[in-house]
Amino acid sequence: MNALPRLDFIWPQLLWLLLLLPLLVLLYVWLLHRRKKVTVRYANLALVREAIGRSAGWRRHLPPMLMGLALATLILASARPTALLSLPSQQETIILAMDVSGSMRANDVQPNRLVAAQEAAKAFIAALPRNVRVGVVQFAGTAAAVQLPTHSREDVVAAIDRFQLQRGTATGSGIVLSLATLFPEAGIDLSQITGQRAMPRAADAPPSPDFVPVEPGSYGSAAIIMLTDGRATTGPDPLEAARMAAERGVRVYTVGIGTKEGETISFEGWSMRVQLDEESLKSIAQITHANYFYAGTAEDLKRVYESLSTRIALERKETEISALLAALGALLMLSAAGLSIWWFGRIA
Template identity: 45%
Template structure:
């Protein structure tokens, strides 16, 4: 629907043609007053029979329809424009799925990764046919598992083939997803991934052990400064979206919050889905024990920066509901100034044709 207060005209001077409508209406009234009724026979001055008054009124309806149709055509000549509320078309959605070792945890049955894979498949199958989907595996180094495609079988295979690896680089996963969706954006992938020096966040502290010291760049090394593509308002890119499914703990690669800001500068929303429980669980691996828990704060911040939403789930059924909800939420709506000349012309032609057909049906002629 157009916002009527926003209507503007490309050629506003042609609106003066509407001033001819009262002239035509006045001529019609004068014609009727003088008794010159070529199109409609006179009902005479005799007392009106029941129902005659109604038909005397309706005989003027075709003329009103014709005048309304002419008004629509004259408006169309001025080329009106209005802000329309239109459904946005999502062209590409990237699924960035955490495949780090902590996703082996069983606080979501049968495991975090299996529950995430099942929910991702449900999401893929629920998308419209024209939407392209891609998959990024996020471990110690993020990798593009499936480039954006409209072939659902390839996307499902990519989700099934995800394998758990040490480490979690959520920031790298977002960069890889952005590059896959927006290859022409000028995004410096290597500069963003390699040029960010950040402390290593603990991805589950070993029980009874010391936390490893953060790694630092070699002495004298100068971090590479990434190139910055042009910035747009956060959330303004309605043709692309990222769905990041993770437990929120990142211990490798660039800072996820800084990479979320990169996504925001490109207008891409990053919807985050937290997998796991806040209390966490003890995970045994390679003779060590560590507690892994959901880091909701990081995931909420990523969604907030990119003007998206955060969802939390601690069981498989909730994850399925979240993905079903995301299927609707990422189909955004936006306002866009659009020329509605064709709409006015169509409405005018319909009214004009209706009036002419009505007159022809009742009297066998238009005039």
Template identity: 45%
Template sequence: MSEAITRLPAISFLWPRMLWLLALVPVLALAYLWLDARRRRAAVHYPALKTVGFANRGVAGWRRHVSPVLILLALTALIVAISRPHALLVLPSRIETVMLVIDLSGSMRAKDVQPNRLRAAQQAAKGLLEAKPAGVSVGLVAMAGTSAVAQAPSRTKQDVATAIDRLQPQGGTALGNGLLIALTALRPEATEDAGRLMDGDASPLKKRGALGNPFGAAGLGQGASPGAGQGGGQNSADQEGAAAPGSYAAGAIVVFSDGESNAGPTAVQAAELAASYGVRVYTVGVGTTQGVVLSADGWSARVKLDEAVLKEVANTTGAEYFRLEDAARLKQVYRAINAKLTLGKTEQAEITALFAALGAVLAAGAALLSLWWFGRVM
């Protein structure tokens, strides 16, 4: 029961003093009961009133109380409405573009997930593509030692699916570069900052106040709220024009990777820059933490899923991390991601109109029922 209560929207009031008017409701209820009792006593003491139909209305039983009760409920709703209630609601997202980033490094050939990491990532990406909301464009970035846009954002599912199927394993891993390429495709105004970061210049992070975890030492996963940094860090970011992490509602990035990287800027640096532009980066870990020994071209190495990096990328940008262990969980993963993309952030929304409409409906219902049963409005 307590869990169900916690899911209810938290309601606050812009004009809470108006709620004192609710004290009128029980007063009016008592006045109605007093008048009804007086009317019944009058009908008993003055039988002649039956000739004018006064007492006949008393035999209606419970029906004669319905309209007054509805009026009292309508008054209650209208008083709440003029108090201007606000509620914390999860509003539909205005998301327009999703950039998929798929890791093509050699470690993605490992078979600790079936049929292998890359194939599982491709299947998950295509599942997400099929479940995308109508009107959302999807683009694709192929990420290995170098990264490039394999498919510009398109609303045509077949174009993107074909581009996903064409992906093949390559050498090297530059996860940070892949994230930056996706960021510039999503937000072209980030191109200059991303280019400098790819060249090894960290000044864009300092300029936009993006160094360190934007959520402070606690991190998003430990209860910190987006945009709640420590000390003056957040104010500094605001002064430099940095957006709050996760505030960009028109697009998001989804990364399918095992988290390993050996070239370019770090994934966390790229995530910090994305966070400064308000872009969320959802990460999907492909592989197992135990890993497997992968042999190719005369070398052997154990390749593991680096969950720590992928979780930090997601937390830094106000997004979420998902783990993909095997093909059987593909549907569960892309449904969860799609749900996150479809729903926007929790925001305070005024719900005055809801209570005003409820009051109007109750008042109209009271009038119509009274007219139907007794031939008068009240």
């Protein structure tokens, strides 16, 4: 069972007001004691019992108890409490950066790594909220944006189905081109690091201001999900590319697929040794304040993408809940007043 969310307070000094509540309880007990003393002065005790008979028992104490709870709740609300809650994500764009190097034809993940990755990616896309745009970047020796961000799931699926295996693994190029796809007006120069031209600017876009780095992981409108089965063999340094993403606040979730120990794959008259570079993938995720996932089988890969789908749809955020507590306090206060009027004809 999950523990209750821990509360923090923006104005914790106001919590000292809770010390007034025991004084109010003592005042209530004193008033009850004083009332008993007053009633013994009446000669006709039967008349007294008839007058206060309806207020006897637990009903007499319930409205004051609810009023006390209302005051306590309102004091908590005034201290501006915050809690870590799972809320609908504000992410609007996801870039799938997928490895299409020759090693993806290995069949240690059935039916092979590429097909398993394609099927898992398509299931992931189908589970995303419809308001999320999806773009696709493929990378091997170079990187290419095969589908710009779109709401059309059919176009994204068609782009994934068109993957063609190539030689080389340029993990860093995949990250950099994903960033350029997310920020087409930023003028990210791809010519020196990926062998491609910079992304074109929109015709009516104003000149890009000087770039100012932001807090890693702070850009909540987009994320990159990168899947690969090998270590980088060409292109820019993946960790430098990850730092570029971190400076823009973009999280890069990394998924490693295939054999950790490495194996030799032969096809079309040549062979290659492939080994998953988990340390680099973990570092990329850590630098960008994201997560790394390992998928050793097709089922593992499906579960990874299901987990990512949940992370994309929901995000845990520190959220102020003063309004909720204030509403609860008002409800308790109205309940106390309503019960008092219903049972005793007065608010007392």
